[in-house]
Amino acid sequence: MSERGPVSLQERLSAIDEQIADAARRADRDASEITRIVVTKFHPAQLVQELAALGVTDVGENRQQELTAKRAALRDAHGPGLDQLRWHYIGQAQTNKAAAIRRDADAVHSVDRVKLAEALHRAAADLHPLDVLVQVNLTQDPGRGGVAPDEAGALAERILELDTLRLRGVMAVAPLDEPPAPAFARLRAVADGIRRIAPDATWISAGMTGDFAEAIDAGATHLRIGSAITGPRPDRG
């Protein structure tokens, strides 16, 4: 069968969940401790609605305007699962978008600098804490998102001082020019270090379509899977 062809969204979702379960078994882990976030970027709000109807509880977006537009589009929609959806912001974030991101996201995976953490903190509209993760750059290229591994601890310490933010753990994207396993092992080491100062920061957000099995092996608790479930992304607008 071709990747798109007759295969339905539901079939792709089940196929990925089986692969997640297999990888968890091989890693001697309990698949129920792994959250599968479906990355819906560039797809219409309608797809989010279909995913929610299929039981998906967690979706990911990487651009603030798109996140805001989809939440607005679905605000008055009625459908199974929509009320329970958790929205994960996984893209690079500009400080001047912090208020909108805070309003529209339930968790922000991409906190990579003190200024952004502080902007998210200042944007708090109520006492409800925002879940945040420290994004770690596993490449040598400072232009990629994320804080350098040896600076992650200091950023985590600053986040712990901001009482409207709840530090949940770390996030990373595997480098393109290296196999994912050793990169995820470095992320794991950063996660372990942060857990020593923040015992509740247990999330490791890692693993995409091409490398989620390796991420599960390295202890990932949150997978961000897009195209394997949604099919190829439409051209970005």
Ligand SMILES: *Cc1c(COP(=O)(O)O)cnc(C)c1O
């Ligand atoms: C797009 C994206 C994903 C999902 O990528 P796929 O390869 O389609 O699974 C995961 N994480 C981030 C940060 C992304 O931008």
